[in-house]
Structure formats: structure tokens, C-alpha cells
Amino acid sequence: MMAPSRAPLVLVVEDEEAQREVLAYNLEAEGFDVSRAADGEEALDRVAEMPPDVIVLDWMLPHVSGIEVCRRLKLKPETRGVPIIMLSARSEEVDRVRGLETGADDYVVKPYSIVELMARVRAQLRRSRPASVGEVLVFEDIRLDAETHRVTRGDRELKLGPTEFRLLATLMEKPGRVWTREQLLDRVWGREAFLDTRTVDVHVGRLRKALGRHGGEDPIRTVRGAGYALG
Numbered sequence: 626m627m628a629p630s631r632a633p634l635v636l637v638v639e640d641e642e643a644q645r646e647v648l649a650y651n652l653e654a655e656g657f658d659v660s661r662a663a664d665g666e667e668a669l670d671r672v673a674e675m676p677p678d679v680i681v682l683d684w685m686l687p688h689v690s691g692i693e694v695c696r697r698l699k700l701k702p703e704t705r706g707v708p709i710i711m712l713s714a715r716s717e718e719v720d721r722v723r724g725l726e727t728g729a730d731d732y733v734v735k736p737y738s739i740v741e742l743m744a745r746v747r748a749q750l751r752r753s754r755p756a757s758v759g760e761v762l763v764f765e766d767i768r769l770d771a772e773t774h775r776v777t778r779g780d781r782e783l784k785l786g787p788t789e790f791r792l793l794a795t796l797m798e799k800p801g802r803v804w805t806r807e808q809l810l811d812r813v814w815g816r817e818a819f820l821d822t823r824t825v826d827v828h829v830g831r832l833r834k835a836l837g838r839h840g841g842e843d844p845i846r847t848v849r850g851a852g853y854a855l856g
């Protein structure tokens with residue numbers, strides 16, 4: 626399967642190094658990119674630098690607790706949508722964290738099985754990055770199958786280059802969202818790519834052409850001074 630866009634980025638926040646590394650190792654084995662933080666402040670810095678697609682967040686952290694990190698991220702509009710899986714030592718803590726309404730998306734009690742935690746991470750990605758876990762995306766009459774790498778519009782199959790495919794997958798994951806050219810560069814080309822933002826315009830142009838080959842309205846909106854959106 627060709628990656629529909631760059632690998633999902635998972636941020637692991639855990640102060641105990643051995644546990645952090647076991648988690649990171651297993652997430653990397655699943656094909657995810659991993660960033661790490663050893664305390665709450667570092668976690669907030671990591672998120673500001675490079676917003677992850679999922680956060681695995683330990684409750685017990687020095688300085689700023691996991692609960693506080695969760696609360697702060699869920700208060701900010703720009704980070705509210707990032708799914709957070711909270712790790713806690715006891716099930717009573719899970720009850721408490723739920724009661725505190727921190728907004729965590731899922732809770733896992735320690736000691737957890739790695740297999741189960743990986744399944745929970747994938748479940749969150751199905752919501753936040755559906756194409757990255759092979760879901761079929763549908764927007765109006767456009768259908769993108771990330772597993773078979775097929776795109777159809779109406780009953781016609783569309784031939785897209787790999788970059789246009791990743792670009793469309795990214796846009797279809799979040800219809801209506803306005804993406805800046807920098808965000809699209811990061812998501813579609815990868816964060817190590819040092820490319821001019823005009824590259825994005827070139828490929829959006831190609832994608833538009835491919836989508837309109839057999840007629841139909843242009844589903845991509847150019848947002849002046851901002852970037853692009855689907856729908």
C-alpha cells in the first residue's frame with residue numbers, strides 16, 4: 626500500500642524513560658512517526674512545534690500533570706481536535722479524570738497491553754487521519770480508497786499522480802478545513818522537504834485538472850491569503 630500522505634505523527638508523553646522508549650519502539654514498528662516528551666511542559670512545546678495526529682499522555686508527570694496538559698490542549702481551538710489517549714496507573718484515576726472533564730478521547734489503565742494500546746491509537750487515527758489507516762474517503766461524488774489507491778468521481782476512475790493522490794487524501798480527510806501551503810507541504814511532501822510553497826499551487830492545479838477531466842464542478846476552493854480547502 627502506498628502511503629496516502631506522510632506517516633501519522635504520534636507524540637508520546639511519559640516521564641519514565643523505559644516506558645517511553647517501549648511505546649516509541651512499538652509505534653515506530655507500526656509505521657508511525659514518533660515524537661517524545663518527558664514532562665508536561667515539553668509536551669506543550671512539542672505540540673506547538675509540530676502538531677501530532679495523536680497524543681499518548683501519561684497522567685503522572687512532573688511539573689505540569691497530564692491532566693493539565695490535556696485540559697490546556699482541549700481549550701485551544703488549534704489543538705482541540707488532536708485525539709488524546711490518557712494513561713493512568715489505576716482505574717480509579719480513570720474515573721477521576723473522566724469526572725474532571727479534561728476532554729481526553731480515550732483512557733488506558735497501566736499496566737496495559739501494547740497490542741491493545743496500538744489498537745486504541747489506530748482507532749483514534751481512524752477519526753483524525755482516516756486515509757492513513759486505509760479507510761475509504763468520500764466527498765460528494767469523489768471516492769478515494771487509500772488501500773487500493775483508486776480514486777473515482779461518479780462512475781469514472783481518475784488517474785492521479787502520487788503527489789496529487791496524497792494531496793487529495795489530505796484534503797478529503799478534513800473537508801471544509803482551510804490548509805495553508807506550509808501545512809500542505811508538511812503533510813503531503815513531508816516535514817523534511819524544503820520546497821517552495823509554489824510547489825503546492827502547481828500540484829493543486831494538476832489535481833483540479835484531473836478531477837475535472839470528465840466534467841463536474843471544481844471542489845477545491847482557493848482561500849485568498851490563506852490557502853486551499855475542499856468544499
Ligand code: CA
Nearest residue numbers: 640683685686
Ligand atoms: Ca509517569
